[in-house]
Amino acid sequence: MPLEQYHESSAERRHRHLSGAESENAVTVSDTVQPSIDGVADDLEKTTKIKTEDNSQEYVSGVKLGLIVVSVSLACFLTVMDISIISTTIPKITDDFKSLVDVGWYGSAYNLGSAALVPLTGKMYNHFNLKWTFLVFFLAFELGSALCGAAQTSAMLIIGRTIAGLGASGIINGSFTIISTSVPLEKRPPFIGACMGISQLDQVIGPLIGGAFTTGYTWRWSFYINLPLGAIVAVPLVIIHIPEQIAKQSPLRVLKASTVFSTLSASPCLHLIGLFCGAGLNAVVWAFWNRHRGDEGLxxxxxxxxxxxxxxxxxxxxxxxxxxxxxxxxxxxxxxxxxxxxxxxxxxxxxxxxxxxxxxxxxxxxxxxxxxxxxxxxxxxxxxxxxxxxxxxxxxxxxxxxxxxxxxxxxxxxxxxxxxxxxxxxxxxxxxxxxxxxxxxxxxxxxxxxxxxxxxxxxxxxxxxxxxxxxxxxxxxxxxxxxxxxxxxxxxxxxxxxxxxxxxxxxxxxxxxxxxxxxxxxxxxxxxxxxxxxxxxxxxxxxxxxxxxSDIRQKPAAPGTSNDDGSSSPAQA
Structure with missing residues (x-):
């Protein structure tokens, strides 16, 4: 089970910081709408307003919410399935491309692309428009899937897998961020649980789908299948308004020099340009820069x-x-x-x-x-x-x-x-x-x-x-x-x-x-x-x-504090 499913959104964390602790801010519900798809037709246009002392949060409800949850859950399912679906197709791919020596890259390329951007995705969602950032990541995933399906050489397949991985790096995180900004905290668990449950199905059906396509038709449809299903994901998200829970600056102001430098330093592009020497130098420079940035680093x-x-x-x-x-x-x-x-x-x-x-x-x-x-x-x-x-x-x-x-x-x-x-x-x-x-x-x-x-x-x-x-x-x-x-x-x-x-x-x-x-x-x-x-x-x-x-059944005296051995310090009940 991939751990992206547990990743708390940066936007949600920052909002908690801005709005203060729940114990200090009284929350009143002015127009609560139950998140049920059976709701009346008004729910198509209705949103929920949660009033606090200093700001107003907008949430989504009704059919719109249902479509959002289905879309992001399907997006998670597709990106996670892309890891398992290839396992049963690899032998046939090696037959077609005469590429047994490339077996490792068919899996590593996807993971490498994802690893390159995972530390950056939370910051991107925190600074840029949530919906369109998510759709850009998803478009990259779809483009990579199309390249994989159309690949004529092993190298082309590896490039497609890398591009798909770059897109996948922001989809799981983005999906849970979208749910977090669309649903009030107290109503969030069932929607997150539904998304997680759908994503977990890939473990069972991914190898079966890949094997079925490879045996009955062609392994290429293990990748092409992402395209029509991707349209189901994208259309509702393009049409439906997804609220932003924190104020965001203009993208041009966000892209200041330090951010651009940090982004480029983590990019695999520089690794390719410099090959091994460039990669080593870039890694050293990035490590010093990341240390200089402290907790603001990637x-x-x-x-x-x-x-x-x-x-x-x-x-x-x-x-x-x-x-x-x-x-x-x-x-x-x-x-x-x-x-x-x-x-x-x-x-x-x-x-x-x-x-x-x-x-x-x-x-x-x-x-x-x-x-x-x-x-x-x-x-x-x-x-x-x-x-x-x-x-x-x-x-x-x-x-x-x-x-x-x-x-x-x-x-x-x-x-x-x-x-x-x-x-x-x-x-x-x-x-x-x-x-x-x-x-x-x-x-x-x-x-x-x-x-x-x-x-x-x-x-x-x-x-x-x-x-x-x-x-x-x-x-x-x-x-x-x-x-x-x-x-x-x-x-x-x-x-x-x-x-x-x-x-x-x-x-x-x-x-x-x-x-x-x-x-x-x-x-x-x-x-x-x-x-x-x-x-x-x-x-x-x-x-x-x-x-x-440390015993996790005991409440920590000070969350996040450590004993000498690095474990949390539990307080006596």
Whole structure:
């Protein structure tokens, strides 16, 4: 479950600062309209006015609100699905483009584009028009999807994935910001919950949709499908007025020199221009500039300096790298070794995905902790974390079971039984479900409410950076292992031809006598990847020890203050 779903809007945070604490400002409702789509026809034109001592907030209601929530929820669904839908299409893509060596970039390019702008998106929504900024991000995502669908080369597909990732970087954050500015705080949870629930469906249907398109028609429709659905997202948002809850300056005044410099310093464009030397120099310059800006920088220094925030982000980046290892290489195993269709490879991922969803629900809401209610998902979690009261045991369990499951994937061979690959996926899936939300809970339990957005942004950034780095490492290990394993098991086979052929087409180039040996070599190469995935899981396990051992069932004496070990200081009840 991507953590963007938990990201509190910068606009909402700034508004709380401007309008003051709720205990000091009396709020009266002058014209309250229930957010029901069954409302009377007047609701089409009606808005809700909430009066405070010093300003007036405008909200949306009725059918308009329903259309907004549906639109942003669908936008979240499309951007998150773009991560999982490609997993079952990759083997066929490698066949068409003869690009097995580029497998890692098909996933990393999307994450790299997202990671480049995630720290900046909150500030953009805080300074520029909310609706049009969101639509610009969504247009970039749609453009990238169109390029991916029309790609004639592997490089063109990678460029399209990067552009789509740049657009996706602001869609999740923007969706929750739009909901936050359209709905009063007390009515917000069901709308946020609906958006989150719709987004979570991608875990199940993403691989299935990708496999169905690839098997029944063409993998290109895994990307083209975003275009007609994107029109459903864009049209209501263009037509409906979305209120702004804070005063914003002219865009030209916002784009002052320091902002432009910070933006360019974080941009991948300079990385490309300078290549490796330019990237290194740019990173150093940006680091000094970000430190100079302090909490106004793209990555607030106060968050990085907090041990729990930094280590929890490290844990999550490593953890997501483990998850992506399974998502990308299990379908290759099923299609290349087991000779299953793309559709069936998606079905065969269900033993991993369904336990993820179940255990995520069981750990998603801490009803007795001091996490804000807007981050809740299900009261079922009162059966789990509150009973223990500490985050690391769950994070350690998650990392351990995920690492063990990934290591067991490394035993897969052409003759591996169905019971083994189902059982190992269930084990890893249970661990992954427990691990998705632990870093978020740890950070929010250690952070003042006014800093939740910055802390969560750091976590979101780590979520993208971890897989970006390790997916490329996985693919490098896979191709190098394949080149070394084939000569050992099938000395008469053409190694380079097999590597260039793609994940399933290589069967056509190998004689019937050599095929069993080549399949063993292929399986061994995939196994090496899973061993590396397991090693990354061990690193996540070690990082989990530093996520703060304070009891989250006790109310902190001073939110955001830390003990000497970096954990929050709980007060006695």
């Amino acid at each position: 990555i607030p220094t106060s968050m990085v300096q907090r041990r729990i925030a930094a280590i929890s982000s490290l844990n999550y980046g490593l953890f997501m790298a483990v998850v992506f290892g399974g998502v990308f290489y299990l379908p290759i195993y099923f299609q290349a070794i087991k000779e299953k269709s793309a559709m069936l490879s998606g079905v065969y991922l269900m033993p991993n995905i369904l336990p993820q969803i179940l255990t995520t629900i069981l750990t998603g809401v801490l009803g007795k902790t001091h996490i804000q209610p807007s981050f809740s998902q299900s009261s079922l979690t009162c059966l789990t974390v509150p009973k223990v009261g500490r985050i690391p045991p769950f994070a350690l369990f998650a990392a351990a079971t995920t690492a063990i499951g990934s290591g067991l994937y490394g035993t897969f061979q052409p003759n591996t039984s169905t019971g083994k690959w189902i059982g190992y996926q269930i084990l890893a899936g249970v661990g992954q479900g427990f691990g998705f939300q632990m870093p978020l809970i740890a950070i929010q339990n250690d952070t003042k409410p006014e800093h939740f957005a910055e802390a969560t942004s750091l976590l979101v950034w780590a979520q993208y950076v971890g897989p970006t780095i390790f997916i490329v490492a996985y693919n490098t290990l896979f191709t190098s292992s394949l080149r070394s394993e084939i000569p050992k098991h099938a000395p008469n086979a053409d190694v380079e031809a097999i590597v260039a052929a793609g994940a399933t087409e290589f069967r056509k180039l190998v004689s019937a006598e050599d095929l069993p040996a080549v399949l063993v070599a292929y399986a061994n190469a995939i196994d090496h990847v899973f061993f590396l995935v397991a090693a990354v899981g061990v690193l996540a396990f070690l990082a989990a020890f530093g996520m703060g051992w």
